[in-house]
Amino acid sequence: MIAALANPRAFIRFSQWAAPLLGAVAAVLGAIGLWLDFTAPPDYQQGYTIHVMFIHVPAAWMSTFVYACLGGASFIGLVFRHALADAAARAAAPLGAAFTLLALVTGSLWGRPMWGTWWVWDARLTSVLVLFLLYLGYMALDAAIDDEAKAARACSILALVGLINLPIVHYSVVWWNTLHQGPSVFRAGGPAMPPIYLAPLLTMVLAYTAAFGALWLVRIRSEVWRRRAGALALRAAD
Amino acid sequence: MLLGRELALSWGRGGGPLLALAFYAATATLLPLATGPEPARLAALAPGSAWLALALASLLSLERLFERDFEDGALDLLALGPAPLELAALAKCLAHWITAGAPLALAAPIVAIALGASPTLAPMIALTALIGGISFSFCGGVGAALSLGSRRGGVLIAVIVLPLFAPPVIFGAGAIDAYGAGLDWKTGLMLLSAFSLACLGLGPFAMAAACRNALS
Numbered sequence: 001m002i003a004a005l006a007n008p009r010a011f012i013r014f015s016q017w018a019a020p021l022l023g024a025v026a027a028v029l030g031a032i033g034l035w036l037d038f039t040a041p042p043d044y045q046q047g048y049t050i051h052v053m054f055i056h057v058p059a060a061w062m063s064t065f066v067y068a069c070l071g072g073a074s075f076i077g078l079v080f081r082h083a084l085a086d087a088a089a090r091a092a093a094p095l096g097a098a099f100t101l102l103a104l105v106t107g108s109l110w111g112r113p114m115w116g117t118w119w120v121w122d123a124r125l126t127s128v129l130v131l132f133l134l135y136l137g138y139m140a141l142d143a144a145i146d147d148e149a150k151a152a153r154a155c156s157i158l159a160l161v162g163l164i165n166l167p168i169v170h171y172s173v174v175w176w177n178t179l180h181q182g183p184s185v186f187r188a189g190g191p192a193m194p195p196i197y198l199a200p201l202l203t204m205v206l207a208y209t210a211a212f213g214a215l216w217l218v219r220i221r222s223e224v225w226r227r228r229a230g231a232l233a234l235r236a237a238d
Numbered sequence: 239m240l241l242g243r244e245l246a247l248s249w250g251r252g253g254g255p256l257l258a259l260a261f262y263a264a265t266a267t268l269l270p271l272a273t274g275p276e277p278a279r280l281a282a283l284a285p286g287s288a289w290l291a292l293a294l295a296s297l298l299s300l301e302r303l304f305e306r307d308f309e310d311g312a313l314d315l316l317a318l319g320p321a322p323l324e325l326a327a328l329a330k331c332l333a334h335w336i337t338a339g340a341p342l343a344l345a346a347p348i349v350a351i352a353l354g355a356s357p358t359l360a361p362m363i364a365l366t367a368l369i370g371g372i373s374f375s376f377c378g379g380v381g382a383a384l385s386l387g388s389r390r391g392g393v394l395i396a397v398i399v400l401p402l403f404a405p406p407v408i409f410g411a412g413a414i415d416a417y418g419a420g421l422d423w424k425t426g427l428m429l430l431s432a433f434s435l436a437c438l439g440l441g442p443f444a445m446a447a448a449c450r451n452a453l454s
Contacts, residue, residue, distance in 0.1 A: 078447075126404075130401045130404050133397075133400070133401040134401050136397065137397045137398040137401060140394055140397050140398070141384060141385065141388070141394060141398060144385065144388035144389050144390060144394050145387060145388045146388075146389075147387070150387065150451055150452065150454070153451040154384045154385075154388075154448060154451055154452070157380075157384060157444055157447050157448050157451070158384055158398060160444075161380055161402070161444055162402075164440070165402055165405075168405050168433065169401075169402075169404050169405055172404065172405040172408045172409065172429070
């Protein structure tokens with residue numbers, strides 16, 4: 001499927017219906033997830049603040065998922081020198097930064113009533129913050145190089161370096177200090193969460209993923225159109 | 239031969255290690271001014287801030303690491319020459335470590351003791367700074383190579399590279415803390431060495447790819 005979509009024209013045709021479809025799926029799933037969320041009873045320990053979880057946890061998952069997409073697209077762009085993969089990597093970065101920022105901000109808002117503090121220098125929080133800085137560095141490098149092809153390749157190298165570094169950063173800060181709770185969904189012995197919370201959480205994760213897919217496709221499309229417009233302007237100037 | 243050339247260049251132009259050392263001393267001087275001169279508070283901060291200042295000081299001379307050769311065309315010659323560009327990148331970073339990293343590592347215990355750290359920590363601080371300096375040079379070299387041909391290279395390198403400095407800073411400062419507290423410090427030191435070796439092994443490939451991209 002990826003090979004078929006590598007042709008920009010085929011991609012434009014595909015994304016023309018895929019992007020709105022994914023957007024609609026995201027809206028429907030998000031509505032269902034929020035409805036499940038608000039009909040769920042308040043947690044016996046956390047009270048109503050449990051509702052923050054359905055915004056916060058999917059955003060935190062997306063922050064790493066988008067980086068994986070960014071790294072994958074960069075790898076394809078770097079190895080196969082594919083222009084569309086470069087466009088995809090470039091389009092993913094601001095989205096990933098936005099999800100990461102959302103995770104940081106909602107986490108901070110959740111931490112205030114639960115932990116009694118806006119921010120602690122805990123392993124999870126710090127590694128997500130470093131991830132946010134990596135996104136910012138990527139975007140800064142992209143913005144600083146004028147030649148687009150060179151910028152794309154430099155950014156791809158940076159994304160791959162970051163991809164290697166991300167697990168190291170994560171485990172180094174875990175080794176350093178941790179207060180954030182451990183994983184409670186993906187762990188040996190099944191999820192440690194009652195289904196009444198797990199259902200809306202997973203729905204929201206799917207909604208976030210669909211929303212990211214829709215926004216990503218739209219951004220890649222606009223990137224392709226922008227390049228085409230640039231090429232047409234060059235041809236007209238000749 | 240490449241290493242000799244790089245060493246001569248960094249000693250000759252830009253003042254060699256003196257500039258980095260002066261920057262290091264100046265940052266360390268600002269710390270007591272910012273936090274207050276109470277010895278107890280300073281002593282708690284001393285090893286960690288000596289490390290932080292070290293990370294910042296090693297950034298200083300990175301900007302010119304590739305840019306000088308990129309501007310005068312020497313990088314083209316290096317790319318065309320018989321030695322692979324990876325080797326040239328390795329020599330550059332090694333020279334950076336010898337001229338900036340190693341002197342800074344020798345200065346680190348002095349700075350830490352001046353800030354009030356216990357003198358028994360001195361060998362540990364020098365050792366971790368020496369090993370951590372390798373990762374600073376090689377990680378930083380990747381940032382320097384990537385920002386070739388961009389506007390505002392210096393600030394860009396800092397933004398790209400500083401997040402990647404998180405693991406060595408954690409491992410290095412952690413090993414010093416554990417050593418001071420009489421805990422197991424070998425884990426931190428080994429992790430730091432592992433990270434430095436990984437940078438040493440993988441960094442040159444990323445740098446060479448970035449240089450080829452900038453030259454193309």
